[in-house]
Amino acid sequence: MTGKPILEIDHLRVSFRIQDQYYAAVDDVSLTVNEDEVVAIVGESGCGKSALALAVMGLHPPQKTKLEGSIIFKGTNLLSLSTSQLNKIRGKDIGMIFQDPLTALNPLMTIGRQIEESMDYHMKLSSMEKRQRTLELLKRVGIPNPEKTYHRYPHELSGGMRQRVVIAIAIACEPSLIIADEPTTALDVTIQAQIMGLLKELQQQMKTGIILITHDLGVVAEMADRVAVMYAGEIVELADVETLFHHPLHPYTRSLLHSIPSAQTRKEKLHVIQGIVPSLQKMPRTGCRFQSRISWIDESKHEPNPILREVEPGHWVRCTCYQHFYFPHDHIGDVGYGIS
């Protein structure tokens, strides 16, 4: 189903400097993305999803951030490149889509000009060719009336249209990898469905690998081939999408799937994960990081130094606590996931 690896993240650690000390927000993460594959990264707010994405794109300010490990993109370690070498790859071979399309667009420049500018940097095209290609791209991302939109400014478009423009820019140079950080969070469901359809189509037509970051598990179920679940800077579970939704193992994954409102939960209590995500400074650096949130599970059931272990082919889980996990008894049965 999937092709050869295009991105190999190996033992990546991203640490932020806070009052002269470094704290890891991404802590020893390894993850591979193959061509033609959508890998979703899910997890609670603050678990390090964006920090990971920014590291791949080389967008962390070096004065405040320490990067360790390696990120091999098509054979080159991105962490060893200079800024100017990185700039050549960024935007051409790696496209980016962020949550808020307004921050990604220049308010003072027409849509057409912005798309052309993204080509200027990486492709040698005459202005006729560029214009032609821009109109094609606008059409491709489903913008009605490309000629008119070409001359428009970002504020004159709706949120959904803006996000399409951002996608047009991201795919302008036919990247082999797209990183989409919450691409539909700011949009409503109908537009979200359109954008998801569009991304899926691009992936199939251009064999693009996609890293999709979101906390919407419905979006993940519809888009992803594989899913990495992050908690407190670590991957706690990694599996293909069906396995993850139908046979989740890690307590965190199971709790997350349990919190989704669905047809069955109507008029009932939703599952809530006890406690809060620890801040970077307070995060436990040894033992199972999820331990404090499932305090009813005996301490001895956790590993002292949990590793991510392949428990079935392609299905990885951290810590042994999953073998002993159950929901507290006041809870409404372990149905595992929230199918609507």
Added chain:
Amino acid sequence: MAFLKVNHLKVYYPVRGGFFRRIVDYVKAVDDISFELRQGETYGLVGESGCGKTTTGRTIIGLIKATAGEIVLEGTDLTKLSRRQFYPYRKDIQMIFQDPYSSLNPRKRVLDIVAEPIRNFEKLSPQEEKRKVQYFIERVGLNPESIYKYPHEFSGGQRQRIGIARALTLNPKLIIADEPVSALDVSVQAQVLNFMKEIQEEFQLTYLFISHDLGIIRHMCDRIGIMYRGRFVEEGTCEEIFRNPQHIYTKRLLSAIPNADPRQRRQQFHLREEVEREYKQSYHRYFDDDGRVYPLKKISETHSVAIP
């Protein structure tokens, strides 16, 4: 008698232009809607971005002036009241806002944030005020010591609770919750939704619940109104809307909900395509020549659809 009745409500925003900033046109944000809330129920208002949900909510609490129509709360038409006459009713209707990060003043302590409505309406001694704030802060599940902290010291879910505590201080009857959990991630979202249901029983609250997340609407609401471009396309019980949608726009909205079962991916995709085809083909059966939604027509005691 209905607890709150909205009758033929219209809210138009003027669009100014030209040299003299004259009114050149109107945005018909809410264009003739009618619905009623019964005591103790949760009524969901759903629709795509810009369809007029927030405008409806803000008009009911009196933050925006109605262009036409009535808002009748327990027999009194609020739109006919002067500012002074409206004042006592303001206590009865409170609003919870979408974003717990920007809706709380970062420079104020929790005590001052939560006490603000009390200060506007009741004369209490500092001790009484503090006791009251602590009572509600405890009721929303936060530590009473929290009142001396600032918003940034709390998580998103906790901040949303502070907003709710503030809305509860005046014993409101109706709470308008405008996307109260959209900015929160699933497990925190679950916390806030559970909590809203708990206090609904305890304080006998009626909710107008605004959201574009249909999964949450289904979980929370007794009845639902679907809005499209300032009008209602359909209204019914939760059952009716989810099991037997009639208007093509409702069907489109429902088919767009991401399906949390990866095994149904293909079916979901085909369903969406089919609905999209139907939407294009039968558009003229559901919208008039100007693309406007027809008036609602009753198809059962509780279910209405905008069809000619």
